[in-house]
Amino acid sequence: xxxxxxxxxxxxxxxxxxxxxxxxxxxxxxxxxxxxxxxxxxxxxxxxxxxxxxxxxxxxxxxxxxxxxxxxxxxxxxxxxxxxxxxxxxxxxxxxxxxxxxxxxxxxxxxx
Numbered sequence: 001x002x003x004x005x006x007x008x009x010x011x012x013x014x015x016x017x018x019x020x021x022x023x024x025x026x027x028x029x030x031x032x033x034x035x036x037x038x039x040x041x042x043x044x045x046x047x048x049x050x051x052x053x054x055x056x057x058x059x060x061x062x063x064x065x066x067x068x069x070x071x072x073x074x075x076x077x078x079x080x081x082x083x084x085x086x087x088x089x090x091x092x093x094x095x096x097x098x099x100x101x102x103x104x105x106x107x108x109x110x111x112x
Contacts, residue, residue, distance in 0.1 A: 006082035009073035015063045017048040031084035056081055
């Protein structure tokens with residue numbers, strides 16, 4: 001196996017934990033990923049983080065309710081599954097225009 005990681009990340013205009021968990025679990029399965037484990041954490045008073053441990057790496061989601069947006073990042077060592085995931089997101093973006101699958105072009109904020 002060659003040491004390569006395929007990565008997609010972006011900001012999504014959705015913060016509902018149930019909707020995010022269900023949608024991205026379905027997307028991962030549809031794309032062929034093997035979900036080994038799922039962990040999540042609810043912040044007080046608001047906020048949520050979800051992490052999927054995959055046989056092929058991981059997916060993480062972090063909500064920012066104050067800004068009504070969340071950050072999503074998938075890293076995968078399986079190029080085929082990664083490409084299926086990107087394909088599925090692009091197809092859903094057409095159906096859900098402006099919704100859960102609308103990755104923004106905003107830059108990732110880096111804190112130094």
